[in-house]
Amino acid sequence: MFKQQYLFTLAGLLLLVIAVMSCRDKGNPRRWFTGLFWGLYGLIFLVDDWAIPLLEPIAPLGSTGVRTLHVGVGVVVVVMALIAGFGGVRLGRYHARSDAQRQQSARTLKNRLFIPTLMIPVMTAGGVVAFTYVPGLQRAVFGEGNHSTLITLTSMTLGCLLGWLIALRMTREKPQQSLQEARRLLDSIGWAFILPQILATLGLVFVAAGIDTDIAYLTQHYLALDSRFAMVALYAVAMALLSMIMGNAFAAFPIATAGIGLPILVGHYGGDPSVMAAIGMFCGYCGTLMTPMAANYNIVPAALLELPDRNGVIKAQLPTGIVLLGVNILLLYYLMFL
Numbered sequence: 001m002f003k004q005q006y007l008f009t010l011a012g013l014l015l016l017v018i019a020v021m022s023c024r025d026k027g028n029p030r031r032w033f034t035g036l037f038w039g040l041y042g043l044i045f046l047v048d049d050w051a052i053p054l055l056e057p058i059a060p061l062g063s064t065g066v067r068t069l070h071v072g073v074g075v076v077v078v079v080m081a082l083i084a085g086f087g088g089v090r091l092g093r094y095h096a097r098s099d100a101q102r103q104q105s106a107r108t109l110k111n112r113l114f115i116p117t118l119m120i121p122v123m124t125a126g127g128v129v130a131f132t133y134v135p136g137l138q139r140a141v142f143g144e145g146n147h148s149t150l151i152t153l154t155s156m157t158l159g160c161l162l163g164w165l166i167a168l169r170m171t172r173e174k175p176q177q178s179l180q181e182a183r184r185l186l187d188s189i190g191w192a193f194i195l196p197q198i199l200a201t202l203g204l205v206f207v208a209a210g211i212d213t214d215i216a217y218l219t220q221h222y223l224a225l226d227s228r229f230a231m232v233a234l235y236a237v238a239m240a241l242l243s244m245i246m247g248n249a250f251a252a253f254p255i256a257t258a259g260i261g262l263p264i265l266v267g268h269y270g271g272d273p274s275v276m277a278a279i280g281m282f283c284g285y286c287g288t289l290m291t292p293m294a295a296n297y298n299i300v301p302a303a304l305l306e307l308p309d310r311n312g313v314i315k316a317q318l319p320t321g322i323v324l325l326g327v328n329i330l331l332l333y334y335l336m337f338l
Helices: 004-023 033-046 052-056 067-086 101-132 137-142 147-169 175-210 210-223 228-246 248-269 273-288 298-305 314-333
Strands: none
Touching: 004 033, 004 147, 004 175, 004 273, 033 067, 033 175, 052 210, 052 273, 067 175, 101 147, 137 147, 147 175, 175 210, 175 228, 175 248, 175 298, 210 228, 210 248, 228 248, 228 273, 228 314, 248 273, 273 314
């Protein structure tokens, strides 16, 4: 059966190839550190449960292979942070076309340039529909159980591969050049590329540390619960602020909801939990619009579009995020208690 680890292995192998290319790039003044950064990142994707038995014999006294693996991955992440923090990830040479050649190619291809990109959402949506509604297809490919996340990731991967093949056909470029372009984009984005993965882990750490319980205690003991509007506004703003800190509304949702939403808005005031969850997530997305921590939304597009202002996307979205947050507070207040 197809497993999610297969997708991680593909990503890890791609990163290792890019790491080797970076080490061989003499035009990069920090080529060894750049290659080490992407190599370590690729290694994280390749590590799976198979590594646990190998680590059991060398695990410290009183520890296990699982704990040793977790500590090892943590050490790798710290090393990556040090490399990025000291400017170890730099740009090199990528054998790219000249500006004149790219403009000529754009004039020739015109709107067909969007076809490879469109293959990603088309294949993702088509794959999700097919695996969900074609009888027996999901079970035949993935086995028994709920595989909603794996279905989405697999469909998106197929869309990326199809888009890549179409792009090679349209541009008549060699596959090696596509790897060079991938390396160029990764080096341009730099450390921000790994930020979503790090922030997702941060959300798990916050939950494990009991931050949601602390927020619930502070809210119930030090804030006035007699103002329903104030509690609604507090929940909405907390979702936005936590999303700005973590860069992800999904990581913020369990903390704000367990600390404020469920015990106060639902338990104390009797609000509708489905309305709270839907609009509460939207409040989190407002915070996503306003933070550099949401690197995949705000920093990566600026790098890909080569904008002169790295925070240009955030500045453009800031008024929208603030207005939407205010609207969401009103929607929560009037719809949650109907």
